[in-house]
Structure formats: structure tokens, C-alpha cells
Amino acid sequence: METKTSVSSLVPVIGVDKDKCVNCHMCIAVCPVKYCIDGQGEKVAINHDLCIACGTCVRACKQKARTILDDLDALLAALAAGEKVVAIAAPAIVSSFPGTWRNFMGWLKRLGVSAFFDVGFGAELTVKSYLRHIKENSPKLVIAQPCPAIVSYVEIYRPELIGRLAPADSPMLHTVKLIKEYWPQWSGHKVMVISPCAAKKREFQETGLGDFNVTFTALAALMEKRAVDLSKEQAVDFENPPAERGVIFSSPGGLLRTALREVPGIASVARKIEGPELVYPYLDKLADSVEKGINPLLVDCLNCEYGCNAGPGTLNLEKSPDEFENAIESRRAEAERRYARRPGSDKAAARKLGKVLDKYWRPGLYARGYVDRSANYRLVMPTKAQFIELYDSLLKAKPEDHLNCASCGYKSCEGMAIAVFNGLNKVENCHLYRQKVIEKEKALILDSSTRLHKEIEGATGAINHIRSTLSELGMASESQFVALQESSAAIEEMTATLGSASGLASGKRDQVDRLATAVRGGENDMTATVDAIRRVSQGVTGISEMTAVIHDVAEKTNLLSMNAAIQAAHAGSAGKAFAVVAGEIRVLAEATGGNAKRISSSIDSIIEQIKSSDTISARTGENFRAVIKDVGLMADEMSRLLDFLGEMASGGSQVTKGIEELRGQNTTVRDLYGRMSAEVMAMLDELQKIAQISEESQRRIDSGRGLPELR
Secondary structure, eight states: OOEEEOOOOOOOOEEEOTTTOOOOOHHHHHOSSOTTEEOSSSSOEEOTTTOOOOOHHHHHOTTOOEEEOOSHHHHHHHHHTTOOEEEEEOTTHHHHSTTTHHHHHHHHHHHTOOOEEEHHHHHHHHHHHHHHHHHHHOOSOEEOOSOHHHHHHHHHHOGGGGGGBOSBOOHHHHHHHHHHHHOGGGTTSEEEEEESOSTHHHHHHHHTOOSEEEEHHHHHHHHHHTTOOGGGSOOOOOSSOOOSGGGGTTSTTHHHHHHHHHOTTGGGGEEEEESHHHHHHHHHHHHHHHHHTOOOSEEEEESSTTGGGGOTTSSOTTSOHHHHHHHHHHHHHHHHHHHOSSTTOHHHHHHHHHHHHHHTOOTTTTBOOEEEOGGGOOOOOOOHHHHHHHHHHTTOOSGGGOOOOOTTSSSSHHHHHHHHHTTSSOGGGOHHHHHHHHHHHHHHHHHHHHHHHHHHHHHHHHHHHHHHHHHHHHHHHHHHHHHHHHHHHHHHHHHHHHHHHHHHHHHHHHHHHHHHHHHHHHHHHHHHHHHHHHHHHHHHHHHHHHHHHHHHHHHHHHHHHHHHHHHHHHHTTTTHHHHHHHHHHHHHHHHHHHHHHHHHHHHHHHHHHHHHHHHHHHHHHHHHHHHHHHHHHHHHHHHHHHHHHHHHHHHHHHHHHHHHHHHHHHHHHHHHHHHHHHHHHHHHHHHHHHHHHHHHHHHHHHHTOSSOOOO
16 A cells, blocks of 8 residues: 655635634534644634544534535536536435435436446445455554545544555545446546535545535535425436445444455454544554554444434434434345345355456555645644643643643643644633633622722712702703893893984984084184174274374364464454454364364274274184084084994894893703703613612622632
């Protein structure tokens, strides 16, 4: 048998639905290899190069977060594209579709599958290959390898057993090679594997045989989606010769029961073992058994506890094994009757079947080699000192802290420490760690709860104070609203009064303007009168001067008359008439002089009166000018008063508008106060509820019931 050494990536066959995963670590608990799962994140992740694709996690995950990554979509696409496909069906098909498995193949034929072959017949060829190897090579140990999960486990984790794996193909690969070798009409077709198993895809990847691994569950879901009624589908049978006991190969011990037909005593040198809880620990110790010479010759082992009939890709996960095994045993009885002359006649069946098998078996055709993938497994073991540090980080400083409770999924504190050391998990996922942290947090919560309760009491008092303040604010708001109403009315009245005053002042301003105009006219008249008086005064002064001349002329005339009288006297009678004239002239001169004196006296009196009038007129003019100035000032003041009254009226309107807005705001404040008061009351109610909860929580924490122990 050829063994290849390789560090190769393995095709993913198990998927994780991140939306459904709750990080419960059930998958780690049931996983036989543990460290293929990374549990340090919020969701678990799979290292596919370490996953053996056993599907145990698929069965265990109650959240349905684990799925088998089969090839149904690729198959349907190939059929839709017109590609030629034949199918091989695992014996477990009978247990998943009891009574309708031939109709099931008829439905697939309607989808485009060309022909069907029975892996049960491939199982018969496999037993022949195993027994030929034992007979010809006398191996110390043969590990049966129909289960690809076990093959992956040996290749990755137990490479020392690779040489002990049967150097022959699995029943499925026997069937694929059978088609390609003996049915040339279908040898070029792609091969669909109707499978109960996720791991088969790994086998096809490693050997390059098989194209589509499609599980029963995926096909059943497609039938449900398309509302397929199998009872209405045509029944189709296999193209290859019928198997005999190989039809029970999917059941636990099926290999041994088939081999017993050829080698009746083989059971005494064989070990039948299945189920992940048993088979992998057994394989871990098998090399020691070989070294001690206590190992069996043949190990008939399967990953699934109830064999392939209850594989992760079947429809039997919720059924009793009695139910699905009954269908398998019924088929076995039918197959045995076909080959035996009478029930239980193994020799006759062996001879008859042997002739058929000889037609489809030749040396080397079904040989199988394996790949050493142990380099994929890079788990680093901590040193003793590192283990101490790890246990300290896990709060496991004391031996009694090593609970080995398996809640982390690793079944031992050592396993958890190794996972943490390799970055595959975190200390928070340790039960004891969480418990101790919770105890610490419990003490902190108790302290916080006590302080919180005090704060709540303080907050309750503060809110009561706020409620009281709000009540006062409400009363003040009502008073303010009333005051605003009164102020608004008073200001409206004042504005109206100012409007009236402004109208009156405007009328008075017109009167002042008319008065100013009249005073300016009187001033002009007074100025004209003064000028006239001054002109009269000047004229009177001229008259006075003329009176002085007249008086002087009168005096001179009087003197002349006196001289004329004297001359007339001297003239005698001749001068008598002249004396009379002279006398008259003297009388006239005297009268003229007297009148001139009286006129001069009157004129002086008039001049004095005119001067007095001029002085009075001057004072009157000054008074007129003072009046004009005062009237002007009064007019200016009146204008300013009018402007002020206008501004006051405008300001009053603005004040009224402001008060209206303030009234509106005050109404809003009243509404806000009402809502705030209601909210404060609601807040107080909620706070009182919180206070009650706080008291209850504190009582529960004090009594030890607040945070239950995680036992």
C-alpha cells in the first residue's frame, strides 16, 4: 500500500450558519477531535484541515447551525446543462426510503440521471478485496475503511495506523471503478453518490473518483419543495448484479456478517466497534495493542453509532434503530433467498455469488493508498510551567478547582487549557472561571445595589422636591398669566390715551405754528411802526429846528419893528403910517415868537413822547423777538413731544405685541408645566418601582438568591 506524505487542504464538508449559532459549544462537546473547532470568538469556526467530517456536530446541534455541504446544487446545474450522470446508491437508501426507494430512483431518473448502481454490490467486492489481502499478505491488523471519517482520523491524528488501513477501496469506490471498468456505455458519465454521509466527499477528493456527493436529507428537502409524490414515480432497479449479504453493510457489523459467509470463524479474530465515543479512543490505543500483540486481526469500525443507516445525511436521526434496521433486514432476507438454495445455506450462497463477483474483480483494480496528513495537526502542548500559568488564568490554582466538568466541551480542564494555549478558546468559556467571576461580580453587585438603593432614595427625594417646586412654579405661572392679562389691558389703555394725547398735541402744534406766524407778523408790524416813529421823530426834529428859525426870525422881526418904530418916530408924521406897520409887524413878530415858543414846547413834548415810544417800541420788539424765540422753542418742544408720543405709542404697540407673545409663551409654559408635572409624577412612579425592585434585588442578593450558583 502506498502512503503519501502531504500537508493538504481538505475540502469543507461541514458548514456553520453564523446566524443560528449560539456559541453553546455543544459541537465541541461531541466532536471526537475537539481542536478542529475554534471557540474563542462570538461564533464557532471550523478548521476544515483538522475536521474529519464525521457529522456528529450536525446531529447534536439543536440550533440547526451545522449543515452538510453537499453537491445538490452542482448536480442540478449539471443535469440542467445536459451533462451525463449515473448514480450509485448507498445501502442506507433502503432505510431512509423504506418501500419507496426504487420509486425514489425513478424520480431521479426523471430529473436526468441515466442509470443506478448498488453500492451493496460494491460492498461484496470490498469483502472479497479484504479477504484476499488477509489471505495473501497475512497482515497483523486490518482496519476496515468504508467510513471516510475514520480514514481522515487516521491520516490526520493517527498516522502510525495508516499502514494498518485496508489497502482496498471502500464499497462506494469499488462501485465507481466497477462502472468505469465494466460498463463502458456509462464509464464517461459523471458519478452522483446518493449518500448518508458528509465525509464521502473527502474520499472522492483524495482519490479523484466520484463527482457529486448528495445526501438523502438534501434530496428529501428538494422533493418536499417540489411536492414530489414517490408513489406516482416509476420504480427503477439497479444495473449491476444484485448483492447478497452486502446489502447490510450500512448496519453495525455489516462487514463481519458478510465476511462470515466466506470465513465462518472470522468473528473470533475481529473487533466490531462504532460510535464516536468508542471508536476514536479505541483507535488512539490500537497501536499500543499491536505492540503488545493483543490486537484483533480485523477491526470493523464505523463512526456513526447505528452505522450508516443513521448517518448525518439520512432521514433516520429521530427514528428508533428498530424501525430503520427492519427495512435493511427485510432486504437482506430477500437477497439471501435469491442466492441460497435454502435459508442459512452460506456455502451455496458463497459459491453462487462468488461466480458473479469473479466477473467484476481482478487483482489491483480496487487497490487504495492513503495520505499522511499529520502535518495538518499543529497543536502545541504547553510545558509544565505553562500549564501552571494557564490554570492560574483559568482560576484553577488549587487541585479541587480541576472539576473536569466538561461544560467547556473538552471533558477535562487539561483539554481546555490546551485549547486556550493554542488560541482555540478563551478562559471565559470555563464553567469554574465564570462561576468565580460571577461570585466576584456578585459581591460587586451587592455593593453597587446598596449604593444604588441609596442613590434611588436620594433621587426620589430630589424628584419630590422638583414636584414641589413645579407646584410653586405652576402657581407663579398662573399669577404671572393674570398679571400679564392686566398689564396687557393697562398698556392697551395707555396706548389709546397716548394716541389721543398725540392727536391733541398735534392740534396744539398747529396752533403754536399759527401763533408763531402771528407773532412774526406782529414783530414785522412793530418794526415798521418803530421805523415810522423814528421817521416822525426825525421830521419833528426838523420842525423844531424850523421853529427855532421862526423864533429867531420873529425876534429879528420884532427888533426890526422896534427899529422901524424908532425910525418912524424919528420920521414923524411921515413915519406914522410906517410906525403902525412897524407896530403890526411887532405884534406879528411877538405873536409869531410866542407861537414859535409854544410850538417848540409842544414839539419838545412830542419828541420826548416819540423817544419814549421808540424805547417802548424797542422793548416791545425785543419782547416780540423773545416771544418768537419762545414760540419757536415751544414749537420744537411740541415737535419733540409729538415724536416722543409717537414713539411711546409705537413702543406701546410693540409692548402690547410682546405681552401677547409673552402670554402665548406663558400658555406654552403652563402646558409644559402640566406635561412636566405629569412626567415627573410618572418618573416618580417609575423610580418608586425601581426602588421596590432595588429593595427586592438587595433582599435576594443578601439571601444568596440574587445570583444562583452554577453547579
